[in-house]
Amino acid sequence: MRIIVGYTADRRGAEAIALAASVGGSGAGNGASPHLDIVMVLPQDTPFSAVYPGSDHGYKSIIAERIDAWAAEALTLVPEGSSARVLVRSADSEAAGMIAVAKETGADLIVVGGQHGRMAGMLGLGSVASALLHSSPFPVALAPDGFGEGGIPVLSRVTAFIGARPGTKGVVETAAQAATAQRVPLRVVSLMAMDFADEGEIIDESLVEAIEAKISSIVSAVGASAEVEVASGKNIEDAVQVLEWIPGEIAVVGSSRLARKRRLFLGSTAQRMLRTLPVPMLVVPRSYRRSQQDR
Structure with missing residues (x-):
C-alpha cells in the first residue's frame, strides 16, 4: 500500500505519520508492508525540490538545512515495518502539492492530521484537510487530535x-x-x-x-x-x-x-x-x- 502523508514539523505531522502507519498495517504481523511518501509542500515561488533519503539538492542554504532537519525528524517517526521517503515539492497550496504527488506515484490514500485545540481524540478540520476533503480524487484519511501519542495502534x-x-x-x-x-x-x-x-x-x-x-x-x-x-x-x-x-x-x-x-x-x-x-x-x-x- 502506498500512502501520501501530508507532513508539517509539528504534532499534526506526527499524527498523520502515525495514522498512515496504522492504516497501512505496520506492526500488524499480517505481512503488510506499507510505503509512506511523506510530503512537505513549499510555496510555489520557492526554488527547491528534493527527495530524502538518497538525494543531494546540490546547494546549502538556510531553508535547505532546515528542510534537511525536518525530513530527518519525519523519518524517525516511521515505525519498523514501513518503508518511507520524504518528498519536497513547491505548489500553489499544500493540498494541490499532495494531490500532484499522489497522481505521480499512484497512491492509494492521502493522510493528514486534523485541527488542534479540540478535545483529545476528536476530529477537526484545518485549512489543508478542508481543502483536500473538497477536491481530492483520492481517498483522504484524517487523524484525530492526539492520535498515536500512546503508541501507534494496530488497525482492529x-x-x-x-x-x-x-x-x-x-x-x-x-x-x-x-x-x-x-x-x-x-x-x-x-x-x-x-x-x-x-x-x-x-x-x-x-x-x-x-x-x-x-x-x-x-x-x-x-x-x-x-x-x-x-x-x-x-x-x-x-x-x-x-x-x-x-x-x-x-x-x-x-x-x-x-x-x-x-x-x-x-x-x-x-x-x-x-x-x-x-x-x-x-x-x-x-x-x-x-x-x-x-x-
Whole structure:
C-alpha cells in the first residue's frame, strides 16, 4: 500500500505519520508492508525540490538545512515495518502539492492530521484537510487530535457508514478492501433509517429489517462479509455516540452527492459526524474505484 502523508514539523505531522502507519498495517504481523511518501509542500515561488533519503539538492542554504532537519525528524517517526521517503515539492497550496504527488506515484490514500485545540481524540478540520476533503480524487484519511501519542495502534476494525444515496457500493468496497488487506473485521453501519425518518422519530422495526437485508446484499455483491448494524438515535451525533467503538478502529464515509465524479466533497452528514466521531475518518470520493488510480 502506498500512502501520501501530508507532513508539517509539528504534532499534526506526527499524527498523520502515525495514522498512515496504522492504516497501512505496520506492526500488524499480517505481512503488510506499507510505503509512506511523506510530503512537505513549499510555496510555489520557492526554488527547491528534493527527495530524502538518497538525494543531494546540490546547494546549502538556510531553508535547505532546515528542510534537511525536518525530513530527518519525519523519518524517525516511521515505525519498523514501513518503508518511507520524504518528498519536497513547491505548489500553489499544500493540498494541490499532495494531490500532484499522489497522481505521480499512484497512491492509494492521502493522510493528514486534523485541527488542534479540540478535545483529545476528536476530529477537526484545518485549512489543508478542508481543502483536500473538497477536491481530492483520492481517498483522504484524517487523524484525530492526539492520535498515536500512546503508541501507534494496530488497525482492529473497519467501519463503513452508508446511507440511502448513490455511492454506497463504492464506500463498502473500499472499506472491504482495507479490512481484507489488514485481515481485520468489517462492520457496515447503515444511516438509511435516519434518511427516511424525521430527526428524533422512532424507527419502525420492519424498516430496520428491510435495511439490514439490503445492506447484506450490498456486502455480498462486493464479495465481502461484515457485521451489519442500523444506526439509531435522536440525530446523527447521537447515533455515532451510541455505537460501540474499539481501539484501532477507523470509520469510512462517502462524499456528498454534490461532489463531482471521482472527487471528494464532505457532505453535511459527515461534517456532523466529525463533532463526535472518536476514531479516524477516511472519506471516499464519489464513484471511486481503486483501479481508476492504478498505474
